[in-house]
Amino acid sequence: MAIDGARTFLDKFADPAAVADYAAGPPRYVPGFADLHRMTGILLAEQVPDDAHILVLGAGGGLELRALATAYPGWRFTGVDPARAMLDLARGALGADARRAELIEGYIDDAPSGPFDGAVCLLTLHFLDAAERTRTSVQIRDRLKPGAPFVAAHASFPQDETRGQWLDRYAGFAIASGADPVQAHGARDAVSAALNMLSPEGDEAVLRTAGFRDITPFYMAFTWRGWVSYA
Structure with missing residues (x-):
């Protein structure tokens, strides 16, 4: 899904009830989820100064x-997100x-040029197709200090x-964590229908193409993956 597709996804965040309930969703x-945030901080803190300026793309909701x-x-922090209601939630x-x-x-193009000491993008890039994901990653790298x-x-x-087995596990975890089974299976079907999902190898290739180096996986949890890399 390119940027226009991402705008279509944003329609759900025009619903006040969906925005108000947002914080309960990711942990399910x-x-x-909380450990992912802690690991993210540790990985950044290895390299950035105590007074670091961090770019956070997809900052809506404000959980990270x-x-x-x-x-x-x-x-x-400089946080960027295209959903105004989610940015309001982040402020709160x-x-x-x-x-x-x-x-x-806005989107990555609306972010200041930096240079930033580090950057974070959690639970966001999967909304973009491979070409837009690569372009966005290049724009992130261009806003970072060397290294x-x-x-x-x-x-x-x-x-x-x-693929289907992994999606079943995705829904199964959500149900085991308290999500409504109908909603969990609906989310599974939505992910299954998405044409922009990549394999871990494909995602690492995006980071390499964007110019990042020393790409290292640090997080794997059913259908989720995380990497740290360096500009």
């Missing part, structure tokens, strides 16, 4: 912003730490004959 569908701001009180999630975050409505870390995690799983 993403194994180790809140986790990082709480754990690293010297960092400041940040509370007093909102003073350390500039929140921008700066980039942490990305999103849906990425084998696109071979085992």
Whole structure:
């Protein structure tokens, strides 16, 4: 799905009920969701200074912003997201730490040129097809200082004959975590119908093509993968 397709996806965030319930969703569908945030902070902190400026693409909702701001009180953030209602939610999630975050409505092209000390993009890039994912990754890299870390995690799983089994596990985890079974199976079917899903090997190829180096997987949980790489 290219940018126009991503805009279609944004329609769900025009629903106040969906926005209000957003925070409950990721922990049900993403194994180790809070741990993913903690690992992201650790990977960034290995390389960035105590007063780092971090770019967060797909910052709507503010869950990763809140986790990082709480754990690293010297960092400041520029968060970018195309959904205004989700950015409002992020401001609320940040509370007093909102003073350390500039929140921008838009896409990667709307982000400042930086250079940033590090970047994060969680649960977002799978909404883009391979070409747009590569273009976006290039734009992220171009906004980073040389050697700066980039942490990305999103849906990425084998696109071979085992694809259906992985999707069943995705739904099964959500149900076991308290999601409504009808909604969980609906989410499974939506992911199954998406033509923009890549295998882990395909996602690593995107990062290489975008110019990132030392690409290292650090997170694997059913249909989810995460990598740290460097500009």
